[in-house]
Amino acid sequence: MELKTCTSCGKELPINEFHKKRKNGEEYRSECKSCVTKHTNEWRVNNIDRERELNRLSAARRRMRLAKNGGKISMKEKRFLLCNCNYKCAYCGAKLSGLNFDHYAPIISGGKTELGNIVPCCTECNRLKGSNDPEVWILEKFDKETLFRIRKVLNLRPLKFYFM
Numbered sequence: 001m002e003l004k005t006c007t008s009c010g011k012e013l014p015i016n017e018f019h020k021k022r023k024n025g026e027e028y029r030s031e032c033k034s035c036v037t038k039h040t041n042e043w044r045v046n047n048i049d050r051e052r053e054l055n056r057l058s059a060a061r062r063r064m065r066l067a068k069n070g071g072k073i074s075m076k077e078k079r080f081l082l083c084n085c086n087y088k089c090a091y092c093g094a095k096l097s098g099l100n101f102d103h104y105a106p107i108i109s110g111g112k113t114e115l116g117n118i119v120p121c122c123t124e125c126n127r128l129k130g131s132n133d134p135e136v137w138i139l140e141k142f143d144k145e146t147l148f149r150i151r152k153v154l155n156l157r158p159l160k161f162y163f164m
């Protein structure tokens, strides 16, 4: 059997240990099959690490912006909002299964974490709304009725006794 030397590991191996450059071609790749696999896996691992690093950085940036924007919302206030919205997304009306909220004025535009800027929101609307101008986005995707309804949600304030 024909032998070929791998340019990566330097081993002399039978030709069937090399991938062909093209499916029906006669030329073989300079690296052996196991070196190709090894390098592909290394590339994957490096890219997962890079992706993780990027996610970590964007989460850190988000936390920094949140801290800079300021504001505070308590669990009771969150529950109050959810209860007043019948546990539904304030935008599309989808039933919410957890404590999902949206910053009405986006975090990136300085939106604070407080009553008046927090609305119950499904993950889909949250993702789609992103950093769009809220009014423009609502009028584009929904209608004036939705905008008026959300303004009411933004103006909701619990009665004093609620906190006692």
Ligand SMILES: [Zn+2]
Pocket: 006, 007, 008, 009, 010, 011, 031, 032, 033, 034, 035
């Ligand atoms: Zn090799």
Ligand SMILES: [Zn+2]
Pocket: 089, 090, 091, 092, 093, 094, 121, 122, 123, 124, 125, 126
């Ligand atoms: Zn929604």
